[in-house]
Structures are given as C-alpha cells and as structure tokens.
Amino acid sequence: MSAPVWNNKVVKWVDDRLPVFSMLHHSAYEYPTPKNLSYMWNFGSLAGLVLVTMILTGIFLVMNYTPHADMAFDSVERIMRDVNYGWLIRYLHMNGASMFFIAVYIHIFRGLYYGSYKAPREVLWWIGILILLAMMATAFMGYVLPWGQMSFWGATVITNLFSAFPVIGDPLVTWLWGGFSVGNPTLNRFFSLHYLLPFVILGLVVLHVWALHTVRSNNPTGVEIKTPQDSIPFHPYYTIKDLFGMGVFLIIYLYFVFFAPNFFGEPDNYIMANPLSTPAHIVPEWYFLPFYAILRSIDFEFLGMPAKLLGVLAMFAAIIVLFVIPWLDTSKVRSSRFRPVYKWFFVVLIIDCFVLGYCGAKAPSDPFMGLHGLQVITVGQLATLYYFLHFLVVMPVVGKMERPKPLPASISESVLKGGANA
Amino acid sequence: MSQTAQSSGENPDENRRDFLTLATTAVGVVGTGMALWPFVDSMNPSKDVLALASVEVNLSNIPVGQAIKVMWRGKPVFIRHRTEREIKEAEDVALNQLVDPETDDARVKKKEWLIVVGVCTHLGCIPMGTATGEPRGDFDGWYCPCHGSHYDSSGRIRKGPAPRNLVVPTYTFLTDTSVKIG
Numbered sequence: 384m385s386a387p388v389w390n391n392k393v394v395k396w397v398d399d400r401l402p403v404f405s406m407l408h409h410s411a412y413e414y415p416t417p418k419n420l421s422y423m424w425n426f427g428s429l430a431g432l433v434l435v436t437m438i439l440t441g442i443f444l445v446m447n448y449t450p451h452a453d454m455a456f457d458s459v460e461r462i463m464r465d466v467n468y469g470w471l472i473r474y475l476h477m478n479g480a481s482m483f484f485i486a487v488y489i490h491i492f493r494g495l496y497y498g499s500y501k502a503p504r505e506v507l508w509w510i511g512i513l514i515l516l517a518m519m520a521t522a523f524m525g526y527v528l529p530w531g532q533m534s535f536w537g538a539t540v541i542t543n544l545f546s547a548f549p550v551i552g553d554p555l556v557t558w559l560w561g562g563f564s565v566g567n568p569t570l571n572r573f574f575s576l577h578y579l580l581p582f583v584i585l586g587l588v589v590l591h592v593w594a595l596h597t598v599r600s601n602n603p604t605g606v607e608i609k610t611p612q613d614s615i616p617f618h619p620y621y622t623i624k625d626l627f628g629m630g631v632f633l634i635i636y637l638y639f640v641f642f643a644p645n646f647f648g649e650p651d652n653y654i655m656a657n658p659l660s661t662p663a664h665i666v667p668e669w670y671f672l673p674f675y676a677i678l679r680s681i682d683f684e685f686l687g688m689p690a691k692l693l694g695v696l697a698m699f700a701a702i703i704v705l706f707v708i709p710w711l712d713t714s715k716v717r718s719s720r721f722r723p724v725y726k727w728f729f730v731v732l733i734i735d736c737f738v739l740g741y742c743g744a745k746a747p748s749d750p751f752m753g754l755h756g757l758q759v760i761t762v763g764q765l766a767t768l769y770y771f772l773h774f775l776v777v778m779p780v781v782g783k784m785e786r787p788k789p790l791p792a793s794i795s796e797s798v799l800k801g802g803a804n805a
Numbered sequence: 806m807s808q809t810a811q812s813s814g815e816n817p818d819e820n821r822r823d824f825l826t827l828a829t830t831a832v833g834v835v836g837t838g839m840a841l842w843p844f845v846d847s848m849n850p851s852k853d854v855l856a857l858a859s860v861e862v863n864l865s866n867i868p869v870g871q872a873i874k875v876m877w878r879g880k881p882v883f884i885r886h887r888t889e890r891e892i893k894e895a896e897d898v899a900l901n902q903l904v905d906p907e908t909d910d911a912r913v914k915k916k917e918w919l920i921v922v923g924v925c926t927h928l929g930c931i932p933m934g935t936a937t938g939e940p941r942g943d944f945d946g947w948y949c950p951c952h953g954s955h956y957d958s959s960g961r962i963r964k965g966p967a968p969r970n971l972v973v974p975t976y977t978f979l980t981d982t983s984v985k986i987g
C-alpha cells in the first residue's frame with residue numbers, strides 16, 4: 384500500500400525525518416486484521432495494558448521504597464499507611480501481577496487451542512515464551528522486595544533449587560545470594576533486576592508485535608487471510624473492541640484492588656522476614672503453583688540423578704517443551720475447532736493444569752480434595768505425567784491419526800455461514 | 806606473489822589473513838571474558854560478608870535436653886545439649902540404615918554437644934525442634950515442615966526429601982563451656 388499523504392505541515396516535517404506517523408498509520412489502517420477475531424484475541428492488548436500499569440506503579444513505588452533488609456518491610460508499611468495513595472499504588476502493583484498472569488495464561492492457551500504456534504508463527508510464539516520466562520523472574524524477585532516471611536522463605540527455597548546442579552550448585556547459590564544465605568545483598572540485586580526486567584519485557588513485546596505484524600494474526604478458523612474480504616482495518620474495529628475488553632478487565636482488576644486487595648496474597652507476608660524461623664506452610668504465588676507441583680512431584684531417583692535435581696529439571700522442562708511444540712504438533716490443521724479428537728485432549732490439558740495448581744497449593748501428604756487414601760503427591764505425579772505426555776505423545780500421535788473436519792474455504796465464507804457454528 | 810606459491814594452491818596472504826582473523830577473535834573472546842569477570846565476581850560474597858565469619862557462644866546456660874539457635878553467617882546454628890538417651894540413639898543406628906552414612910562420632914567433638922547448621926539440606930528451610938515443644942520428627946532430632954524431612958539426634962537425615970545430613974560447621978571449644986563457630 385502507498386505511503387499516506389500528510390496534510391499537516393508539522394506532521395509531514397517530522398514524518399519525513401522519522402516516519403512515526405507513517406508507522407502508526409500503517410499499523411492502524413493498513414495492517415489487515417482477520418474480520419472474525421473473537422474475544423479470545425483481547426488478551427494480548429490486556430497484557431500490554433497491565434505491563435504499562437506495572438511499570439508506572441513500580442516507578443512510583445520506588446520513590447518511597449528502601450531496598451535494605453532492615454528497612455524494606457517498614458518502608459512498604461509506610462507506603463501503605465503514610466504515603467498519600469500509597470496503598471492504592473501498591474495494591475495496583477500487587478494485584479496487577481496476578482492480573483498480568485491471568486491475561487498471559489489465557490493468551491497462551493488461546494494460542495495453543497487455535498494452533499497459533501504453527502508455521503509461520505514459530506518465532507512469534509518463541510518470543511511469547513521468553514516474555515513468560517522474564518515475567519516469572521520479575522514477579523519472583525518483586526515478591527521478595529517487601530521482605531516479609533513469604534518473601535524471604537520463597538526466595539530461600541527457590542534459590543536453593545540451583546544447589547541441585549552437581550559441582551557448580553553450591554558456588555552458584557552463594558553467588559546468587561552474595562552471601563551464605565538470603566540477605567541484604569540478595570535483596571539489593573533482586574531490586575536492581577526487578578527494575579530492569581520489565582524494560583527487557585517491553586523490548587521483547589516490541590519484537591513480539593513486530594513478528595506479529597510480519598506474519599499477521601491467526602484467527603478462530605486458523606485459515607489465513609486470502610482476499611481483502613477476509614480482513615478489516617485494525618482501527619476503528621479492533622481498537623474499539625480492545626477498549627471494550629479493557630473496560631471489562633479493569634472492572635475485575637479494580638474490584639480486587641478496592642474490595643479484596645489481599646485475595647491473591649499470603650497473610651504471612653505481613654510478618655517481617657525472620658531468618659531464624661520458617662513459616663509452617665510455604666506456598667508460592669498462585670501463578671507458580673502448577674510448576675511448583677511439578678517440582679515436588681519428583682520424589683524418586685532416576686538414572687543416578689537425585690530427586691531434587693530431577694524435580695528442578697522437570698520444572699524447567701515444563702516451559703522448555705513449549706519451544707518445540709511447533710514441531711511436535713504434526714497436524715496440518717491449525718484451529719482445534721476442526722480437530723474433533725485433539726479438542727478433547729486440550730480440555731484435559733486445561734483440567735490437568737488446574738489439578739497441578741491445586742496440588743502445588745497443598746502439602747504433599749494431604750488427602751486430595753478430601754479423598755482419603757489419595758495423596759496430593761500421587762495426583763501431582765499423575766498430572767505431571769499427563770502434562771508431558773500431552774506435548775510429547777498426544778500432539779505428535781493425534782496429529783497423525785485424527786481426521787480433521789473440512790476447513791472453510793476462507794475466513795469470509797466461515798463468517799457468512801455463521802462463524803463459530805460453521 | 807611468487808609463481809611457486811600460486812601453483813601449490815597456497816596463497817600466503819590468505820593464510821596470514823586467516824591467522825589474523827583467528828587471533829583477533831581469540832583475543833576478543835578472552836578480552837570480553839576478562840571484562841565480564843569483575844561484574845560476575847562483584848556478585849560473590851564481599852569482604853565484609855566474609856569477615857563476619859565467626860561467632861563465640863557461651864554454653865553454660867543450656868541445660869541438658871535443650872537446644873538453642875545462634876546466628877552464623879546469616880544462618881541459624883543449632884546447639885543441642887544432648888541427653889544420654891539421645892546420644893545412645895545416635896550411636897546405636899547401623900550405618901546401612903542411613904541415607905547419608907556417617908557415624909555420630911564423626912559429627913561431634915564432645916558427645917553431649919551436637920552443633921549443626923540449622924538449614925535443611927533439601928531447599929533451605931529451618932527445621933523445627935530446637936525450641937521446647939516444637940515437633941522433633943520421628944527420630945528425636947528435627948523436623949522440617951517445608952517438605953517433611955526428619956533428622957535424628959545426630960542431625961542426620963533419616964526420612965523425607967533432603968539428600969544430606971545437617972552440615973557440621975567448623976568449630977573449636979575455647980573452654981568447656983564456650984565454643985567458637987567458624
């Protein structure tokens with residue numbers, strides 16, 4: 384498409400030197416968007432909204448936060464009690480982290496369901512996983528900053544995971560801590576990195592959107608745009624739809640901020656860190672629970688590797704496996720809407736992730752859902768097994784065996800026949 | 806360029822260029838590594854952290870059967886004044902029953918005093934059982950609430966996910982009732 388003609392002299396002057404306006408025009412009007420995107424396509428922009436909120440609230444928190452082991456806890460309490468609107472800024476930041484993960488997890492499962500990771504979107508998908516990893520690191524280190532009991536013991540347990548590696552394990556952990564236990568040097572470096580990483584995420588988001596604009600959005604049919612009839616301009620159609628989504632999302636987010644600000648939190652984190660006493664029940668933040676369950680489910684040795692190392696490897700593998708699914712999925716069809724068999728496995732995967740989350744929140748020897756004789760650890764092991772089987776076995780095998788339903792000839796044909804019911 | 810070099814298929818200039826490229830790359834890699842090292846090493850424990858490496862503890866007010874926690878390098882150290890029964894239990898275990906076999910003798914300097922770093926060797930929680938009334942696990946030692954590790958009256962791992970015994974720090978008895986840890 385031809386470059387736009389700018390009537391405004393100032394706009395033209397700037398655009399001739401730095402084509403920001405052409406770029407915006409290009410993304411808003413010329414970027415063809417499939418006309419059948421559902422609300423499942425709202426979560427990317429929602430994640431972006433939260434990222435901006437996190438950076439803004441974070442910058443204002445830092446103005447009153449003191450990154451020192453003796454003062455951090457009190458400085459956060461001061462933010463809550465004495466700083467004007469400090470409570471609001473902190474609760475926005477605290478609950479924003481949970482909202483960020485909700486938006487991103489839905490965004491990821493959307494991609495899994497509609498096959499958005501398949502060619503030509505592999506690199507787009509990879510950058511997404513890198514964003515997830517960076518978010519996890521950021522949230523983990525942020526949670527340490529208020530220096531409560533959960534901050535301290537969460538940091539202790541998670542950094543100790545690295546001691547599982549043979550030979551380099553112990554020096555590595557000492558290096559991470561900057562001492563012989565989690566302490567002031569640890570808090571300082573986590574603060575430094577917690578400030579840095581969100582900007583790394585921002586950079587990754589730019590790459591993510593760049594890749595998106597190169598390969599274009601997938602859509603609920605998984606059929607690519609073929610003719611101009613299949614697409615509409617992003618603005619005003621999807622700007623308005625994204626804005627509407629943001630309104631709904633903000634209602635939910637702010638409900639928690641104002642009416643249940645500690646819903647996602649742990650009361651123990653309002654007790655100052657005490658290196659001499661571990662709380663009776665340590666749990667990570669909810670968004671880490673499925674991974675924590677995978678970590679703990681390995682309680683046996685295998686091939687001479689101790690359980691602790693295997694658990695750590697399994698936990699990392701749970702994310703690493705996502706990098707290779709573009710090649711593990713052998714089906715020619717993208718969207719699960721046309722995959723009658725795989726669709727059900729996808730439902731099982733979702734349930735499996737919730738089961739893992741439940742197991743991660745309970746003590747290993749607790750009864751599962753109050754069922755006597757069924758321990759949480761056993762269920763966690765089965766759920767871990769399914770998680771890996773899903774990607775490593777179900778994806779390649781079902782893709783080969785399944786007979787997909789006939790695909791619509793084009794997006795517009797599917798829309799004319801009634802979209803989702805076609 | 807001489808005719809002979811050409812005919813043997815060797816171009817001395819090209820060889821020299823390859824060498825220069827390799828040498829430059831090698832120096833560049835080593836140089837980058839050397840430039841990075843100060844940053845990496847700055848994250849290791851600093852001199853002041855290393856300097857806080859020992860504490861002295863007075864043992865005279867710990868009655869038999871009780872234990873205390875002291876801070877050493879930011880971690881708790883458990884000092885237990887063991888009873889006759891605890892000592893006997895620790896000595897009587899057959900080594901082949903232990904996950905990380907070690908005799909009780911090798912873990913104490915004076916039988917009545919057990920001194921161990923109070924950090925679970927699984928993922929670093931502080932096991933319970935030092936203060937009176939806390940659960941001490943199935944082996945009269947300590948119990949780690951995080952993932953359920955049981956340690957015996959010699960601080961050895963007996964049950965649960967922890968792989969190793971509680972670490973014995975370096976210490977010396979200055980007198981009969983005072984000990985220097987570290």
Ligand code: HEM
Nearest residue numbers: 437438441442444445448473477480522525526528529581
């Ligand atoms: C990717 C974006 C971010 C995420 C997911 C995130 C996550 C978190 C989390 C989970 C906490 C703990 C909240 C609590 O329990 O108190 C936290 C605290 C904190 N964060 Fe962030 N954060 C992000 C961006 C930032 C940025 C950009 C800054 C600074 C410019 C920042 C500064 C702080 C400060 C000072 C605290 C400690 C005060 C407090 O605990 O409320 N954060 N962050």
Ligand code: FES
Nearest residue numbers: 925927928949952
């Ligand atoms: S940290 Fe003690 S059992 Fe896991």
